[in-house]
Amino acid sequence: MVASTQSWWQEKLHKLSLHARVTLLAAVAVGLAVAFVSIAAYVSVRQQMYQNLDKSLTDRASQAAKQQILTRQGNLVKFGPEALGLSDILLGVYTADGQRVGNSDSLLPPMQAPELAVAQNQDEITKRTVGAAMGTHYRVVAVPALYCAQPTGREDCDVDTDWEPAALVVAQSLKPIDRTLHNMGIVLWAVGLLGVIGAAIAGNAIAASGLRPLARLSGAAEHVARTAELKPIPIDGSDEISRLAMSFNSMLAALARSQDRQRRLIGDAGHELRTPLTSIRTNLDLLAQADKRGGLRPEDRQQLLDDVRAQMDELTNLIGDLTELARDTPQIRNAELIEMSNVVEDALIKVRRRAPNLEWDVSIEPFPVWGDERLLGRAVTNLLDNAAKYSVPEDAPTDGRPVGLVTVRLQDGVLTVTDSGPGIADADLPHVFERFYRSSEARSRPGSGLGLAIVKHAAEQHGGMIYARNAPGAGAQFTLWLPHAATQTR
Structure with missing residues (x-):
């Protein structure tokens, strides 16, 4: 049942807009805060008022109980509410044998088992709230006392045995306190309602102001x-x-x-x-x-x-x-462990067939990498093809004699390819890896201007880098660096 109710509320909340949810959240949060503060204030004030009343009644009753309490024919003698300094209380004596004594011209306070326990010395002081006729509430306090009955009409009781234990019981109406608490409750409800309404208005304004950039962002996305x-x-x-x-x-x-x-x-x-x-x-x-x-x-x-x-x-x-x-694509998919030396050797076999009149100075060391073997093979082949193309002069003899040298080195994941051509002009160096870029010297040779762009693309996809420079002697030198397989994430 609880789970279904929670699911129902979640469904209802998800149907609301973010604006409505922010407004509702602000109203609910303030409402809960006001409710907790109001309850705490109401309980605190009520407890404090009751404590003050109890202390006043207890102090006055204890002080009055020290006086002589005389009774005659079921009435108090010379002892009325004025003895407590109060005129709005009910006063009575509850004897140990269960007799209720009070003034004939006033009502007796509620006297029951708790007050009898005080009269019989079973309890020291009792305090309780009771209801009476016509819905009036009384706060009843009972303190130990001594009384002397005067059936003969004597005004004084001089013999110690004439004094008997009893309970002096006083009761004061709680109408003023109830009225104060009622008015306080109305005020707290009104303040809480105004607070919730104000919070809803403020939440609506905050949501409208805070979500305005989101509305612009949404509008921009829709415009795009x-x-x-x-x-x-x-x-x-x-x-x-x-x-x-x-x-x-x-x-x-x-x-x-x-x-x-x-x-x-x-x-x-x-x-x-x-x-x-x-x-x-x-x-x-x-x-x-x-x-x-x-x-x-x-x-x-x-x-x-x-x-x-x-x-x-x-x-x-x-x-x-x-x-x-x-x-x-931003990254290589389905990467596998590749031995880079095998990739370079396969590319050398292909390019040597296409350039039989070149000398190749090759030194290759094993180096494992994670990546796409097809893409890396294409990149290495493009580097070797580029070196072979520029190492052969345009006017080279066709009798099969070697006309150029290509140096290939693979050490610690660094592949260096150096040709014996004319090199790269300084103005062309920053652009050699751009798509379809061809220098003035390259336009007379076959090619599309995409080979080196693919090399750069492959290097970036494998987390490596490629750069070009002119070799110290003659020709261009391309350096491809790839990270070791142990340092790459699969």
Whole structure:
């Protein structure tokens, strides 16, 4: 039952807006605080008033009990409420044998078992609240006393044996206290109600003011979803909501950068794809026209087909590079333990076939890493292809003699590839890893300008880095650093 009730309340609260929940929370919190304070104040005042009344009645009754209490024919003699200095009390004597004695012109106070216990010396002082006729409440106090009955009419009782134990009982109406507490309760209820209403109003104002930045943030998100405009929202202040807005702006900036990269990638890709496609179309048109005129010589036809095939290979490589870069994933998925030396050796086998007229100075040490073997293999192959391409002069002889040297070193996770080409111009060094960037010297050579961009992409994905510089002797030197598998998180 409790669980179902709690679930019902949770369901109702979840249906409320955050604004309504803040307002309700403020009202409930203040209401509970006012209720606790009111109850504490009411109980404290009530207890203090009762304590003061008890002390007053007890002191006066004890003082009066020291006087001589004489009774005659069931009435008190020369002993009335004025003996206690009070005129609004009921006064009586309760004897040990159960006799009730009082003034004939006034009501007797309530006298029952607790007061009889005092008369019989079984209790010292009793204090209690009792109800009487017409709903009047009395505070009744009984203290020990001695009385002397005068059935013969003597005014004094001189013999000690004439005095008998009894209880002097006094009772005072609680109407003034009840009225005061009633008025106090009304005031506390009124103040509590006003406090809850004020808290609800203040909570509503605070919610409206505090949630206004969230409303702007929500509006900005809806605007982005509707228009795809990644404009940052203005920020005022430095509170939690402002920091949330700053995070939102950072996300928008990241999305804008990613969108800009994608746009540039698409634009550059379109430009780069146009060249091989145009070349292929031109060669195919020439082949078709030649077939209409009787055909080409076998050697010319073969040269034309080889050119088309080379353009197709270039187009295939370009599409593969574009696919790899377009992923733009933040981290490697399904990483596995890889021996980097095996990756470098496999890449060397591939590149050596394509560059048989180069010398290779290779020194490789084992080094384990966590990562994507396919992506790392493509990156290393691109580095070696780049070194091979620039180590062969454009006017190199084709008789198979070595025309260049490529140095490859893998030590402690650092792969260094140094070619024997002309090096990199100082103006081009900061841009060699950008997508589709090609220096003026590289434009005359085959390539799309994506190879080194893929190397940088692979290095970043594996938590490493890549940088380029000119070797001390001659040629360009590329250094790829990767963290050891023991230091990488899987």
